[in-house]
Amino acid sequence: xxxxxxxxxxxxxxxxxxxxxxxxxxxxxxxxxxxxxxxxxxxxxxxxxxxxxxxxxxxxxxxxxxxxxxxxxxxxxxxxxxxxxxxxxxxxxxxxxxxxxxxxxxxxxxxxxxxxxxxxxxxxxxxxxxxxxxxxxxxxxxxxxxxxxxxxxxxxxxxxxxxxxxxxxxxxxxxxxxxxxxxxxxxxxxxxxxxxxxxxxxxxxxxxxxxxxxxxxxxxxxxxxxxxxxxxxxxxxxxxxxxxxxxxxxxxxxxxxxxxxxxxxxxxxxxxxxxxxxxxxxxxxxxxxxxxxxxxxxxxxxxxxxxxxxxxxxxxxxxxxxxxxxxxxxxxxxxxxxxxxxxxxxxxxxxxxxxxxxxxxxxxxxxxxxxxxxxxxxxxxxxxxxxxxxxxxxxxxxxxxxxxxxxxxxxxxxxxxxxxxxxxxxxxxxxxxxxxxxxxxxxxxxxxxxxxxxxxxxxxxxxxxxxxxxxxxxxxxxxxxxxxxxxxxxxx
Numbered sequence: 001x002x003x004x005x006x007x008x009x010x011x012x013x014x015x016x017x018x019x020x021x022x023x024x025x026x027x028x029x030x031x032x033x034x035x036x037x038x039x040x041x042x043x044x045x046x047x048x049x050x051x052x053x054x055x056x057x058x059x060x061x062x063x064x065x066x067x068x069x070x071x072x073x074x075x076x077x078x079x080x081x082x083x084x085x086x087x088x089x090x091x092x093x094x095x096x097x098x099x100x101x102x103x104x105x106x107x108x109x110x111x112x113x114x115x116x117x118x119x120x121x122x123x124x125x126x127x128x129x130x131x132x133x134x135x136x137x138x139x140x141x142x143x144x145x146x147x148x149x150x151x152x153x154x155x156x157x158x159x160x161x162x163x164x165x166x167x168x169x170x171x172x173x174x175x176x177x178x179x180x181x182x183x184x185x186x187x188x189x190x191x192x193x194x195x196x197x198x199x200x201x202x203x204x205x206x207x208x209x210x211x212x213x214x215x216x217x218x219x220x221x222x223x224x225x226x227x228x229x230x231x232x233x234x235x236x237x238x239x240x241x242x243x244x245x246x247x248x249x250x251x252x253x254x255x256x257x258x259x260x261x262x263x264x265x266x267x268x269x270x271x272x273x274x275x276x277x278x279x280x281x282x283x284x285x286x287x288x289x290x291x292x293x294x295x296x297x298x299x300x301x302x303x304x305x306x307x308x309x310x311x312x313x314x315x316x317x318x319x320x321x322x323x324x325x326x327x328x329x330x331x332x333x334x335x336x337x338x339x340x341x342x343x344x345x346x347x348x349x350x351x352x353x354x355x356x357x358x359x360x361x362x363x364x365x366x367x368x369x370x371x372x373x374x375x376x377x378x379x380x381x382x383x384x385x386x387x388x389x390x391x392x393x394x395x396x397x398x399x400x401x402x403x404x405x406x407x408x409x410x411x412x413x414x415x416x417x418x419x420x421x422x423x424x425x426x427x428x429x430x431x432x433x434x435x436x437x438x439x440x441x442x443x444x445x446x447x448x449x450x451x452x453x454x455x456x457x458x459x460x461x462x463x464x465x466x467x468x469x470x471x472x473x474x475x476x477x478x479x480x481x482x483x484x485x486x487x488x489x490x491x492x
Contacts, residue, residue, distance in 0.1 A: 014062045018091030019073075023060060026080050030056040033076070040072045064092060071119075078123050086119055104140045104260045105148040110232075113264040117235060118216035120257060121242070124209050139253050141286070146297045149282075152263055152275060153305050177223065182230055185215065189237050190358045196245055197362060197410045200450030205245040212238040229269050236265035237359055240278050247285050248412075250451040255285060273310045276302035277359055280321050288452075292328035299325055313356050316346040317363040320371035327378040332389070335379055339372045362410065366403030370417045373397035377420060380427050390427035397421050401437075412453060415444040419456045426460070431468040435477045438464070442484050454485055 023033065030053040037056075041049035046068055059065055065073075070087040077085040106116060140148075188211060195204045215235045223231065243258030259282045266275035279302035286295035299322045306314065323338035346368050373396035380389035397420050404414035418441035425434035438460055445453045461481050464474045 016060055016062050016091045018089065020060050022077050022081075022085060022090060026077065028080075029053075036076055037069065037072050040076065041068065074119070074123060075126055078126060086116075086123060088116075103138065104145055104256065106260065106264060108151055108154070108264065108267065110268045113232075113261065113268055114216055114219045117239060117261050117265065118213060118220070120261060121209050121213040121216065124242075124254070125206065125213060139256055139289070141289075141291055141294055145294060146301075149260075149263065149279065149298065149301055152267055152279075152301065177218065177227055177231075182227065182234075185231075185234050189234055189241070192238070192241055193358065193362075194409060196241060196248075197412060198408070198448075200248055200412050200448040200453065205242065205249065208238055208242045208245060212242055232265050232269035233271050233274065236262045236269055236271065236274055236278065238262075239265055240274075240281055240359070244281055247281075247288070248450050248452050250455075252285065252289065256282070259285070272306045273314050274357070274359065276306035276310055276314060276318060279305075280318060283321050283325065287324055287328055290328075292325045296322065296325035296329065311352050311354065311356050311360070312345050312348040313352070313363055314360050316342045316349070316368060317360065317371075319345060320368060320375070323372060323375040324378065327375040328382065330379070330382040332379055332383075335375055339375055342368060342372060362413075364403070364407075364410075366400050366407065366410070366417075367413065369396045369403070370400035370413065370420070373400060373417075373424075374420055377424055377427070380424075385427055387428050390424050393420075393424050394428070397424055411444060412448050412450050415441050415448055415450070415453045416456065418444060419453070419460055422460050423463070426463055426467065431464055431471055432473050434460075434464060435471075435473040438477055439480060442480055446484055457481070457485060 026033075028036075034051040034053055034056050037051045038049060041047070041051075049069070051069075055065075059069075070090070070092040073090055073092065074085055074087045077090065106112065192204060192208050192211065196208075212235060215231055215238060219228065219231050219235065239258045239262035243255045243262060246252075246255035246258060259278055262278045263275055263282075266272075266278055279298045283295040283298040283302070286292070286298065299318055303315075303318050303322070306318075310318070319338050319342035323335050323342060326334040326338055346365070373393040376389050376393035376396070380386045380393065383389055397417060400417045401414070401421055404410055404417055407414065418437050422434045422437040422441060425431070425437065438457065441453075441457055441460075445457055458481070461477055464471075465478060468474050
């Protein structure tokens, strides 16, 4: 009966081990879960829902409940554990879908991209306990990450509008967005991106997630094909930005999930350069997590997928990220080649006839020098703190710092490159100069809500203390760290 939330199927069922695992860890009894489901259903106006302990037992035994039960269970378990627990994580997707959709191996279809974006962003917004978001989501790496992403390259029809009884995405009725409304969505996305560059990921992350959720609701309405493509593009940009902000404040599994969903949306939009940019963000995350092999695979996917359509600025950025991956793998020859390709390709930016999209505008001359200098700095660490590679990094890093100092919009990048200069001078055994740059970085970090910046400063100060702890400048720096730098960056 529908009032009990059952699927109505008589097919043989397997025990739902995923739901069972979450249920056992919750500490709830079957009766308590049933009461909570009924209470939440009444709040939603679903007064026909009347769940009892026997119905909960049947869900655990493998019965698939109808909506809104899966959504309610997702919300209840998310609130219980303080992390996003999607319906896929609970094993409650329809039987025709792949059981692997709980991770990053998601179906490459428009309707399911919309549904997953909507559900994940809604769950993210719904959580009240800050700082715990995504802590129990699993990070994918190695073949389990790379192989699903390779399907980005498989040609499929793009921007398919959900239709037919298979999906309930049309239940909201027809909608027609005007061009000014679409322009406003795109300009709002640009504004969010500017805020992130100025203030870091901790200040406006939930605002971006909220806007993403609104866009997924628009995608659930009937729109002209061109409008649908534009909405998918906006959704891809917002999901990438939500992932980037999550990465910036240390929510790594959440970030990866948003990146994957952004790549799906970019594919539906038919925007290969945007997809390559999403993959570059995933690559940067893998470098940060100490997996340069995965980072390189992702960058090569990005380069191959956008080889015939990416602008010189985008191609230059991809070469710079390729260099970062090679550097962290300890391959100096390939690092230097990729650095040279990034520089040569960037020299062609002014010859490109078409305007670059806003998402790649950040990759300026300052960013190019910063990325390439970090590649040589990373090589220095991999090569046992080599002063030779640090000397290659210094002039590039110095130029990046000079350019970012004149750029009020990209304050986080300024802080990261100041930290980079501090580490370069430590590698060159120049602690006094290192503390000068670290102190400047700390002053900038106070204006930026970025746990990534704060963590790098702390690591740099720790390295200075380890090697030069008795030096007066280093003692002063540790005092400044204790006073000026917040211990955590709160995600909001």
